Amino acid sequence: MFFVFLLSGLFLGWSLGANDAANVYGTAVGTRMIKFRTAAIACSVFVLIGAVVGGAGASHTLGKLGAVNALAGSFTVALAAGLTVTWMTQLKLPVSTSQAIVGAIIGWNLFTGSLTNYNSLSKIVSSWILCPLLSAGFAMILLKLTEATLSRVRLHILALDYLTRMGLFIVGAFASYSLGANNIANVMGVFVPSVPFGDLDVFGLFTLNGAQQLFALGGLAIGVGVFTFSKKVMLTVGNDLFKLSPIAALIVVLAQAIVLFLFSSEQLENLLVRHGLPSIPLVPVSSSQAVIGAVIGIGLMKGGRNIRFSVLGRISSGWISTPLISGVVSFVLLFIVQNVFSQRVYQPIRYRADNAVIGKLKAEGLPIEGFDGLVNQTHESAAAFQEALRPKLDAVTLERALQLSRLRPLKVDLNKVEDQRDLHWLSEARFKAIEGLAGRDFEYTWQMADALSQRTEEWKKKPIAKENKLYNKKLRAQLDYLARTFERR
């Protein structure tokens, strides 16, 4: 059954390769600076390296699909996202695979009565507007700078051609690497806990663990997608929307890389804050939207007359319809998979506000009067819990009560985390604290978090502040990993 489910992950990988390779090498191929074959080989190789080498770090998080808590559900959600992206690819439109996945997860949320995090929805919408604007701005600045530089530095047409070609190749290679590293968790992450592969020795050179083999498989699927289907979208980005010159093609990928780096890198934000420098506000960015924004920026600098607005209109409508279609397809497919194929597409998540939860809310200074008569009642879904409590609680208390009341029975089993000791992802002090809880049972995740933070300061959350953001995020990811690992099924 695992391999049947894996197929949809591979399909999602294939559709990701077919669509997202255009953000990486679209302008280079569109301007004929790099042959499609060369671009496809380079992209596939670096995606594969990124997936196996860079993706391993992300194996602790499940990617966006991690929110889906049953394998058949992940299968369906990935299938819905893959189908949507494939359709968009057939229409030659560059779209965001991440947004297709988020759309499909929202479909799952609606199907299962889970609550949708409206934060991710607003992120999608703002990325349609903010990201292309930022990218267009950077492309315009870079274009002016390049024009000024080239008028001063006398470069032979062939030297310029060589440098542009190399620039396009190298930036594309880096972008392919991060495409593989960042997206492999979405493609293959959900299958990691049930991977049946043992360690694989590759010609005595290095060893790939089960997760890495899975990621290599996903990387290959992405590569196949690049080879078989990406050319049309590449030409839309690099040629159809606005006829770019080779240097403009390089400016587009550079503007995209800068926007992705400056406005989505928490590491950079952390670095700036740590050195007392003003940080750049993080905004939701997507490489598809950044590339299109940069092309439009160049087009506008050239007078705007040659931009094909009909193509731009098609692309923009593709952005809006991708999450919507993906959501609807996901909902319908979940219905079919559950009712026709009798597969369990979600684990019901129950909610119960018992005395421990009430005590915790009280300790946090939140009003608890509204819980009268509802204590110890079990609700079958987040939506049902919310409905029962909404008339009695204010929004803040309700939100917190939702977080605390989610039942997730855990048993701390050290055998399950033994392999983490060698990976050093968890610090020694944190690991010792886990050891101290060996064999303990918890009803709620927060109870385990509280117990851990009582054992060592290292498990304590730092106060909410910019400089602590990354620290707290990693802490949350580790707690989430522990909850997933120790969950009693």
Next chain:
Amino acid sequence: MLTFGRARALEVQIDQFLDLIGKGAMVFKEGCRAYLSGDREEFERHLAAICDLEGRADIIRKDSEKILYRYSLIPESRGDVLGLLENLDNVIDSCKHTLNQFNVQKPNFPEEFNEGILELTNQSVESIISVVGASRGFFENTRSIQDHINKVDFHENEADHLSLKLQGRVFEMDLRLSHKMHLSFFIQRVERLSDLAEIVAERLAIASIKRTI
């Protein structure tokens, strides 16, 4: 895959090609001077030199075109560059052909025409040298292209004017019509060189606009 060394080698090759065109124009001028002064030995030396230069230019052009295609270099400007190389090759080809015709047909210019013919040759050769400068400017992305193109225009106009004046004088002279036609043919051939240079300059003017980012 194209290496930087190979790209650099092609740069040098194109530079050599332009050198050959410029040299060819100067050899042509000296060849004409030798013919008009009746120095047969010098004329034959220049004729041999221009044949050699034209042959070498041809080889370099074909080789450069092959490399440009094989490695799909400068996709945006490849058509322009190939056209430029071919048109410049036509110029040196025409120089060689004209000197050859001098050698074969041995036109008999009355002595009072020598100065005018030499001036016409000079204007045509200057237009070729200017177009070679403009071509270098195109490859090296300098702002000097327009200055060179202006010079080509000027010398082509001068050559046109001189050619008409000389042909007028030929047909006013008391010579056989066949002789007049013969001399007129050679005057037009020399003037034609500046026209060829102007064709290249016009292509360059458009290609350089396309070269902006």
